[in-house]
Amino acid sequence: MSMKEDQSWSPYLAGALSGLVSIGSIWFIGKYLGASTTFVRTTGMLEKLFSPERVANMPYFLKEVPLIDWQWMFVIGIAIGAFFATVSSGSFRLQAVPTMWQERIWNSHCTKSDGGLYWRYYSDVWCTSGRWLPERSWS
Amino acid sequence: MELWYGLITGILFGFLLQKGHVLRYDKQIAALRLQDMTIVKFMLSHIVVAMVGVYLLYDMGLVKLSLKPTILGGVIIGGVLFGLGWGLLGYCPGTSLGALGEGRWDSAWGILGMLVGAGLYAEAYPYLQTTVLTWGNYGKITIPQLLGVNHWLVIVPFLLITVLLFRWLEKKGL
Numbered sequence: 001m002s003m004k005e006d007q008s009w010s011p012y013l014a015g016a017l018s019g020l021v022s023i024g025s026i027w028f029i030g031k032y033l034g035a036s037t038t039f040v041r042t043t044g045m046l047e048k049l050f051s052p053e054r055v056a057n058m059p060y061f062l063k064e065v066p067l068i069d070w071q072w073m074f075v076i077g078i079a080i081g082a083f084f085a086t087v088s089s090g091s092f093r094l095q096a097v098p099t100m101w102q103e104r105i106w107n108s109h110c111t112k113s114d115g116g117l118y119w120r121y122y123s124d125v126w127c128t129s130g131r132w133l134p135e136r137s138w139s
Numbered sequence: 140m141e142l143w144y145g146l147i148t149g150i151l152f153g154f155l156l157q158k159g160h161v162l163r164y165d166k167q168i169a170a171l172r173l174q175d176m177t178i179v180k181f182m183l184s185h186i187v188v189a190m191v192g193v194y195l196l197y198d199m200g201l202v203k204l205s206l207k208p209t210i211l212g213g214v215i216i217g218g219v220l221f222g223l224g225w226g227l228l229g230y231c232p233g234t235s236l237g238a239l240g241e242g243r244w245d246s247a248w249g250i251l252g253m254l255v256g257a258g259l260y261a262e263a264y265p266y267l268q269t270t271v272l273t274w275g276n277y278g279k280i281t282i283p284q285l286l287g288v289n290h291w292l293v294i295v296p297f298l299l300i301t302v303l304l305f306r307w308l309e310k311k312g313l
Contacts, residue, residue, distance in 0.1 A: 015184025077149015
């Protein structure tokens with residue numbers, strides 16, 4: 001059901017190599033890997049666009065200053081690295097609804113031919129992944 | 140320059156996350172449903188390698204540790220909320236970005252949610268500072284410190300238990 005499934009690396013190997021990346025970062029740059037503070041800083045940066053004086057006085061943003069820092073670049077890097085990896089194995093695809101969710105939740109409701117208007121709206125919203133289900137009825 | 144190192148480190152990490160197939164909603168939820176422990180294998184492999192490497196460097200005086208204060212109120216409540224979010228969304232902060240890189244843009248909703256959640260936390264922070272964040276504040280402690288032993292007496296057993304766990308997972312086909 002999934003068109004091209006790329007061969008994954010052993011999670012042990014990939015995990016161990018990522019551990020080496022961590023060690024390298026700590027040793028040479030003194031930075032421990034992390035991601036969550038970036039979300040806080042980004043929200044702060046967005047809020048600054050609207051009310052900079054307010055943000056400048058909030059205790060949390062005095063502690064976690066809203067600016068682009070090492071971690072912010074790291075988080076962006078994750079998206080880029082994943083993109084390279086996925087393209088190199090040909091498994092990139094725009095997908096709006098995860099497969100497991102679709103199978104467990106959407107498919108179990110979709111194959112019944114209940115009232116038309118509800119399903120027509122529902123299917124417009126959820127079938128953006130381009131999967132057309134044969135038993136849907138348009139009434 | 141530091142910013143570029145951040146970007147490169149992230150690219151390497153994201154690359155490995157994707158190759159290990161731990162970015163997918165299906166894998167994360169399968170792990171939380173205890174059906175497919177791929178992401179646990181990845182996480183523990185990383186932890187074990189980094190633990191040994193960092194403490195070796197620490198013993199040689201080459202790195203400093205980065206300890207966060209142990210505040211039970213924050214960690215327990217935050218952990219439960221995080222778990223609820225993770226189970227609903229199927230991604231965590233770093234992997235949600237990685238998933239975007241793979242084109243699975245359902246993670247974008249989670250990213251928006253995380254930004255909003257972070258904003259709400261920032262608003263609530265002054266209140267939390269006087270309440271939740273004071274409950275069970277033990278400061279920057281480590282397990283070796285608490286047990287009063289050399290850190291290798293914690294690291295080596297942890298390593299052994301992890302290897303045994305891995306063997307058990309493979310046996311069970313998880």
